[in-house]
Amino acid sequence: MANEKQLALVIDLNVCVGCHACVTSCKEWNTSGWAGPMPDQDPYGKDPNGVFFNRVQTFECGTFPNTETVHFPKSCLHCEDPPCVPVCPTGASYKRESDGIVLVDYDKCIGCKYCSWNCPYGAREFDEISGVMKKCTLCVDRIYDETLPADRRKPACVLACPSSARLFGDVKDPDSEVSKAIRDNGGYQLLPEAGTNPANHYLPRRKINANVHEDQLARADNPLSREAEPPKFGGPTIDDASQW
């Protein structure tokens, strides 16, 4: 089932600084919104546990001293072939035909957790209090809300990101901001071998190197260097011809 439209996030790992603003704004918006609540257990105690739709993880790549730190925001990737959907015994887990968002119908979910076993990304988190599976909704209650100004109809995480590492749009529209970002900056999918065809893409860490050769640093025929001895040629030159 190929959707005409597929909303998704594109996350630029080259820009993400790992500040967790997307994590907190996601929780703030969604715990009191359509997809909420996102309850915590023992949040201020020794052993806190809670539901989040978005996590920022940190990885270290390479071998010291040639290492680099990658901050890696992780949420539901709204796969185009979501393995979590067909396995649901009640039909509570579904993918919207209109925009490709993968959602859970809390009124149908029986809390068997089988969908979470079938997600390779660990994107679903179970709400022990309501007894239903929860997950990122791409802020479905924000992005179509016409009472909001048009530029605010974006997922809470995208609006919160201080470094604009998160882009939101339709990856099936070749002219969208996200499609251009994927095309121009080497956007990729996570765990391609899982066969899930995730809609969310990531942009890789990029280092910009200008290849400058030594002979390019000094200009041999710099016209400002008048005091230098002019080059000597055996016969008449173009300069001789043009200077009479």
Next chain:
Amino acid sequence: MRPAFSVLFLTTLIGAGQGLLVALVAGQLFLVVGSGGITESGGFYAVGSALALVLLALGLLASFFHLANPQRAWRAATQWRTSWLSREVIALPAVMGMAVLYGGLHWLGWDMALMHFANGKSLDLTMAVGFVTVLACFALFLCTGMIYACVKFIREWASVWTVINYTLMGLASGFILAAAFAASSGAVVTGLFSGTALVLIIAALFGRAYSLWRNARIRPVSTLKGAIGAPHQNIRQVSQGFGGKSFNTTEFFHGASADTVRMLVVFFIAAGFIAPAALVLMGATALLWLAFAIQYVGLLAERWVFFAHGNHVQNLYYQRKA
């Protein structure tokens, strides 16, 4: 994976129930085809079916404890086109219904001949219903096994051996119970049941030993490189993004030490296979009941290890706190 006790009880109880039903039908077929007019009473099959029904019902009851919202469990029968879990939700009551029908027809003695053969034998109503019961039992074994075997992100489970072993262990358990029940009833099929049980125990042991060997050698397909898409050979997690717990760190990790898991492997091989095989060989009625009880505990341990050995791809993202 974290072993869910409701599921351990569900799969072991219904496995024994299905095995017992298959044994009863096999016993009836054996007597119809092979003997000169010796039969068991309808009461024997009826009580045996009732016993199977109790096991299946207990399994069904256990399954409800796995659900956070069991009041909507009826909805789980709706997605049978795509979900093996949904198919199991249909197959389990179907097997229970067949157990009622099979046992009930025997109890009432409604056993008209449906078809006569040239050799003087006939296909009776109870036998025909018995064949359908066996089909339903195998369909349920397939559904139960496929629930785990189709989870491709747990490579230890995603194998045909998951289905084979669930079936063999369920049948072995059911045939031991059938042998104990037949011996207590003084039925002539006791020898058939205990002999078949022995073969099934050994077959199940080989199947399970193969899957243990396979799991010990399994190589992960997915690595951190693909998980975060960084083209590096050497990637370590510094932080999983939180210091506490989450669903991802509780549901997908069993939390027991490697020694505990190893000890339980030894225990389930001894209690689930070797001890019951020895007791079935000895053959006294009390020992057959003991064999069933010991094997049941062994199979619970086996199922625990089955879960504990399952290593989910998502665990790549949850390797380090802080």
